[in-house]
Amino acid sequence: MRFATYTAEGGTFYGAVTDAGMIPLNDTFPEWPTLLDAIKAGGLGELAEDAQGRTPSHTDYQFEMVLPNAPRILCVGVNFPDRNAEYKDGSEQPKYMSLFPRFASGFTGHDRPLIRPPESPQLDYEGEVAIVIGKGGRRISQADAYDHIAALTICNEGTIRDWVRHAKFNVTQGKNWDNSGAIGPWLVPFTDAAQLDDARIITRVNGEVRQDDVLSRMMHPIRREIEYISTFMTLQPGDVIVTGTPTGSGARLDPPQFLKPGDVVEVEVNTIGTLRNLIEDEAQ
Structure with missing residues (x-):
């Protein structure tokens, strides 16, 4: 069974x-007026x-x-071994995971435009698996961790790359554009x-595979x-x-290939489905 939030007949359901x-x-x-309440x-x-029936x-x-x-939406950054190497800074696999917040206003739905x-x-694009917590808790052990997950979904964690460089120690500005x-x-x-x-993430831009990896290779497993x-x-x-993206984002290609109006990005996860979005410029 799959559950979605959607609009129809002038209402939200x-x-x-x-x-x-x-x-x-x-x-x-x-x-339960919303899916979150359920x-x-x-x-x-x-x-x-x-x-x-x-x-x-x-x-x-x-x-x-x-x-x-x-x-609350919390994202894990640089969580695949090749992704760490993409930074070309000579750093070893990090002992602790990188984390940053995103807000719901920065996301839209399937088949809706991503706005440049x-x-x-x-x-830029980042294909990822996202988990939704169903049972709360503090200091949850790894052995019990999966018992706290209610559902899975897919995220294209779109990023404005130059805006993540506006400050020394944070990426919040580049990660939360509407x-x-x-x-x-x-x-x-x-x-x-x-x-x-057994999940596998494949991200395609205009049908071309840009990211392809499996969650079992994450440096920091879920x-x-x-x-x-x-x-x-x-x-x-x-x-x-939002659990982390594989290597192959547009900023790390040579030369970089950022998204432009008319591009179509698809993030496929074999155990969940496919998230698809068209790129549009913001209306002036």
Whole structure:
């Protein structure tokens, strides 16, 4: 079962995704007005049961960022061995992971445009797996980490590259431009460790493969990410962790190849689906 947030008939809904259209579920569960509320209540199983056998009632719709009211989005940077080497600074594999926050306003949904701002032509792509926390906790062990995941989704963690260099110790400015990235298309409930352990990320730009790697090669595996992050902050249901991107982003190609209007970026994860976005310039 897959769950998405979407707009249709002038309203915003969440529901089950089928090949024939959307099955709206928020009217059936008024106590959970958003998909985030359903996650906080541990309700994805109930949503799946309710959607079984129902006929889609929305066939004309647009995907939205899958959790537009996500309370906290934390991203792990430079988390594949070749990605660390791309920086060409001679550094060894880092002992601790790099982390930075992103905000929901920086993301749009599947098949919606990523926006290149007039301030910079350096819009770049980063294909990643994102996990959604379902059970909160502090100082979570690696052995228990997967028990705290409710669902998986895909992130194109779009970045304005020159703006991440505006200060010495942070990248926040380059990571939070409105609609510069996307999360979606849907949430897939997490039920089996193989959904992460066997996951493969492929990012294509206009059909050309730019990134291709497997999560099992991460320097800081997802179990470790949950353990480490929950050491200094209490994870809460609905928190999103964007787990890291492979080598091959546009900034690291020779010469660099940044995204331009008309480009199509697809991030495919074999255990989740495909997130697709067109690039547009910001309307003036």
